[in-house]
Amino acid sequence: MLWNLLIGSILLGSTHAAIPNHWLPVVLIGRAENWSERETLGVVVISGFFHTLSTVVLGVAIGAIGMNVSEQLEAQARLMASSLLVFMGLIYVAMHNANMPHEHVPRGLAGRSKATIITSLSVAMLFSPCLEIETFFFSAGTLGWPAITTLAIAYTTVTIAFMAGLTALSYRGLARVDWHWLDRNEKRITGGILIGLGIITFFIEL
Numbered sequence: 001m002l003w004n005l006l007i008g009s010i011l012l013g014s015t016h017a018a019i020p021n022h023w024l025p026v027v028l029i030g031r032a033e034n035w036s037e038r039e040t041l042g043v044v045v046i047s048g049f050f051h052t053l054s055t056v057v058l059g060v061a062i063g064a065i066g067m068n069v070s071e072q073l074e075a076q077a078r079l080m081a082s083s084l085l086v087f088m089g090l091i092y093v094a095m096h097n098a099n100m101p102h103e104h105v106p107r108g109l110a111g112r113s114k115a116t117i118i119t120s121l122s123v124a125m126l127f128s129p130c131l132e133i134e135t136f137f138f139s140a141g142t143l144g145w146p147a148i149t150t151l152a153i154a155y156t157t158v159t160i161a162f163m164a165g166l167t168a169l170s171y172r173g174l175a176r177v178d179w180h181w182l183d184r185n186e187k188r189i190t191g192g193i194l195i196g197l198g199i200i201t202f203f204i205e206l
Helices: 004-017 024-032 038-072 074-094 114-126 131-141 145-170 180-203
Strands: none
Touching: 004 038, 004 131, 004 145, 004 180, 024 038, 024 114, 024 145, 038 074, 038 114, 038 145, 074 131, 074 180, 131 145, 131 180
């Protein structure tokens, strides 16, 4: 089941990281403040680190709960993990709202010092963890601490790498692409990944 979770976390982490409000604000602010590409990438990596930090800390706590539950219900651990993934996937599909407005440029940061901008972005990312991945940590908890640690490293690496990669590509014209379709369909895509992984985890053990 670990490979299932790793593949799912890569898919979910990359999709989540590609959402414009994770990297596009930094690109737009960097251009407004005349930052170099290297400076902009540095800010994206810093904010991405704080985003994954809160996600992983919460995930480890949830994984510990999953581990405790699996020890008490060892025979049902796999069914429970799969059912939870499918259930959360259905919730995200039900939450889908294509007409929800999205704001990419944070207000009040124009003209501020670089330190203030970095701090504001990092704090905002710290307090907006990726809740979708937490279901994966619960499932990883049924496999023990090595699985939780592996999932945490994989998620952190993929998320920051994708944020930095999209930022770098934006300097080569990617920012002109209309990313609003991903904003509008984020929950539907996330729900599909969770449901698919839940079904695969139940029927196929990798």
